[in-house]
Amino acid sequence: xxxxxxxxxALALPVWAEDSSVEAHTDLSLRVSSLPEAQAAVAQSFVxxxxxxxxxxxxxxxxxxKLGANASPIxxxxxxxxxxxxxxxxxxxxxARLGSGWNYPLFGVPMKGMGVYRKxxxxxxxxxGTGLDGVVWNTQAGATIQxxxxxxxxxxxxxxxxxxYNEISFQNYTGARGHESWYYENDDGVNQNAFSYYFSALxxxxxxxxxxxxxxxxxxxxxFYNPYxxxxxxxxxxxxxxxxxxxxKLPKNVAIMALGQWKNELLHPVESDFSRRWDxxxxxxxxxYRIR
Numbered sequence: 521x522x523x524x525x526x527x528x529x530a531l532a533l534p535v536w537a538e539d540s541s542v543e544a545h546t547d548l549s550l551r552v553s554s555l556p557e558a559q560a561a562v563a564q565s566f567v568x569x570x571x572x573x574x575x576x577x578x579x580x581x582x583x584x585x586k587l588g589a590n591a592s593p594i595x596x597x598x599x600x601x602x603x604x605x606x607x608x609x610x611x612x613x614x615x616a617r618l619g620s621g622w623n624y625p626l627f628g629v630p631m632k633g634m635g636v637y638r639k640x641x642x643x644x645x646x647x648x649g650t651g652l653d654g655v656v657w658n659t660q661a662g663a664t665i666q667x668x669x670x671x672x673x674x675x676x677x678x679x680x681x682x683x684x685y686n687e688i689s690f691q692n693y694t695g696a697r698g699h700e701s702w703y704y705e706n707d708d709g710v711n712q713n714a715f716s717y718y719f720s721a722l723x724x725x726x727x728x729x730x731x732x733x734x735x736x737x738x739x740x741x742x743x744f745y746n747p748y749x750x751x752x753x754x755x756x757x758x759x760x761x762x763x764x765x766x767x768x769k770l771p772k773n774v775a776i777m778a779l780g781q782w783k784n785e786l787l788h789p790v791e792s793d794f795s796r797r798w799d800x801x802x803x804x805x806x807x808x809y810r811i812r
Contacts, residue, residue, distance in 0.1 A: 543567040546811040553804035556629060557706060563588035577608045594633030595621035595705050611664040621704060622651035637701045637709055654695035656704050662687035679726035687718040699749050708786050714746040714753055733767040756794045760784045761801065773810040779803065
């Protein structure tokens with residue numbers, strides 16, 4: 521899949537050189553939260569007009585190619601994705617990511633960048649190693665359906681928006697084998713080298729104000745098949761997150777998104793019953809500066 525993205529990028533470069541309508545921009549972003557975490561990222565995007573028509577449903581058809589990298593105190597990643605918009609309310613996407621992480625204690629709190637959960641005794645399980653003993657990679661394919669009420673009833677105050685995204689992905693940690701559970705970037709630590717399903721739905725209201733959007737978002741992620749053990753993982757149950765979101769537009773191409781999130785967190789990351797409980801997860805702020 522990464523080869524496909526690189527080939528698409530190489531084929532698109534001559535078109536970009538000849539077509540001034542191709543848009544290019546760079547986004548610099550910083551994410552912080554109420555948890556001990558932070559991430560800085562850079563992404564270069566190229567938007568190529570593709571199969572555009574004259575009607576409102578196809579006049580904005582394009583392919584958006586994004587190449588990026590991010591880094592946190594416990595990990596670093598490179599990524600690429602391509603999003604095709606064949607019609608105004610529908611997109612198809614392909615993407616890939618490659619990264620690595622490391623472990624260390626911060627004021628007595630273990631920072632879990634990468635590793636496998638090991639069973640040290642009958643009742644003692646935990647992280648093993650210092651990280652940097654492999655890479656985590658994943659590929660994904662997704663589809664988005666989106667709707668804006670203002671498309672039917674034009675007006676600055678009629679932007680009730682809905683966005684639904686479905687994705688199938690495969691993730692792999694080279695340091696894990698078979699059914700071993702592993703963690704990455706301080707997550708729950710029940711990952712396996714497996715296929716997963718991801719779903720998200722956003723319902724929001726856009727306004728021509730300093731507060732650009734307010735909305736609610738629901739996310740679900742569920743691993744369902746490990747090809748190395750030929751085993752189903754659906755008995756684990758899905759990880760779900762509920763978010764309240766607000767997007768603020770600032771001068772000079774700056775945007776800030778604020779999120780309040782609740783999650784059905786695991787009571788213990790490696791118990792076989794995978795019991796979960798809804799609880800407050802975090803408050804997160806994502807600041808983005810766009811360079812045109």
